[in-house]
Amino acid sequence: MVTALALSAALAYGVADFLGGAVARRSTALRALLWCVPTGLALVLAGTLLTGGTPDTRSLAWGLGAGLAGGTGLMTFYRALAKGPMSVVAPVSALTASLLPVVVGVLRGERLDTAVMLGVALCLVAIGLVSMEEGRPEAADVQATGLRRHLDSGPVMAAVSGACFGIFFILLKEAGDGAGLWPLVAARLGNLLVVVAAFVVLFRLRGGDTGPKVSGRVLITLALISGALDAGANVLYFLAVRDGLLSLAAVLTSLYPAVTVLMARIAYSERLRTVQQLGLALAAAGVALVTVG
Numbered sequence: 610m611v612t613a614l615a616l617s618a619a620l621a622y623g624v625a626d627f628l629g630g631a632v633a634r635r636s637t638a639l640r641a642l643l644w645c646v647p648t649g650l651a652l653v654l655a656g657t658l659l660t661g662g663t664p665d666t667r668s669l670a671w672g673l674g675a676g677l678a679g680g681t682g683l684m685t686f687y688r689a690l691a692k693g694p695m696s697v698v699a700p701v702s703a704l705t706a707s708l709l710p711v712v713v714g715v716l717r718g719e720r721l722d723t724a725v726m727l728g729v730a731l732c733l734v735a736i737g738l739v740s741m742e743e744g745r746p747e748a749a750d751v752q753a754t755g756l757r758r759h760l761d762s763g764p765v766m767a768a769v770s771g772a773c774f775g776i777f778f779i780l781l782k783e784a785g786d787g788a789g790l791w792p793l794v795a796a797r798l799g800n801l802l803v804v805v806a807a808f809v810v811l812f813r814l815r816g817g818d819t820g821p822k823v824s825g826r827v828l829i830t831l832a833l834i835s836g837a838l839d840a841g842a843n844v845l846y847f848l849a850v851r852d853g854l855l856s857l858a859a860v861l862t863s864l865y866p867a868v869t870v871l872m873a874r875i876a877y878s879e880r881l882r883t884v885q886q887l888g889l890a891l892a893a894a895g896v897a898l899v900t901v902g
Contacts, residue, residue, distance in 0.1 A: 623868020648836030662789015676799020682773030705771025738888030
């Protein structure tokens with residue numbers, strides 16, 4: 610059950626990222642998020658009210674912390690893409706996001722069967738390989754020098770974003786199962802706070818110029834669907850990690866880049882590189898081992 614929920618979360622995250630990326634191509638990532646995040650918040654809130662559950666301060670605090678971490682991870686990830694080649698940024702971020710919950714899970718005493726452990730290891734390698742894309746020249750920052758330039762580099766920002774995503778996975782596990790879906794409501798609110806804060810800062814820095822708006826029926830529809838799928842993925846992951854091992858649920862959910870890559874292959878006829886094909890094969894083998902184990 611945990612495997613099915615986590616893989617379903619990966620599927621939903623992957624499609625949501627693909628649709629959100631399609632919107633961002635014609636607008637900006639931040640403007641796309643201003644549509645996606647509130648949509649997800651509204652749907653999660655509606656689902657929470659329908660399914661019941663009693664919110665408590667502890668679960669809401671963990672959820673809000675998870676949302677703030679996840680929102681920060683999004684902003685840092687896009688910053689990383691602006692500073693370094695995607696071929697480095699994407700796998701570093703994805704691997705950090707999946708490794709951190711594994712380490713925390715093991716330290717907390719989680720133990721996996723040999724077959725499952727091997728499957729998890731294959732999935733970790735697959736996440737890095739399938740995330741690799743063609744590199745591009747690193748953007749130059751003539752104002753940043755020394756330590757500041759190093760800390761603001763693509764790989765470092767990618768690692769920070771991955772750590773934030775990993776913390777998101779971990780904190781949702783800590784929220785427990787006694788409050789229904791209320792921790793996810795708090796998490797989505799945390800996402801929204803970070804995105805709105807980033808938009809306000811960008812608005813002031815650029816004198817009101819925040820890029821093309823998300824307009825037109827098609828783009829708005831894609832943004833809304835992306836937000837809905839992202840919210841659904843949150844719910845699926847939360848249910849998976851609530852009843853299962855953090856290390857297993859987080860790694861399987863982190864396979865979402867494979868879905869995004871396949872969607873791009875279908876929609877845009879993007880060629881899969883050899884390293885990505887190998888990553889997909891390893892992902893399939895890893896999932897098979899996890900399922901059998």
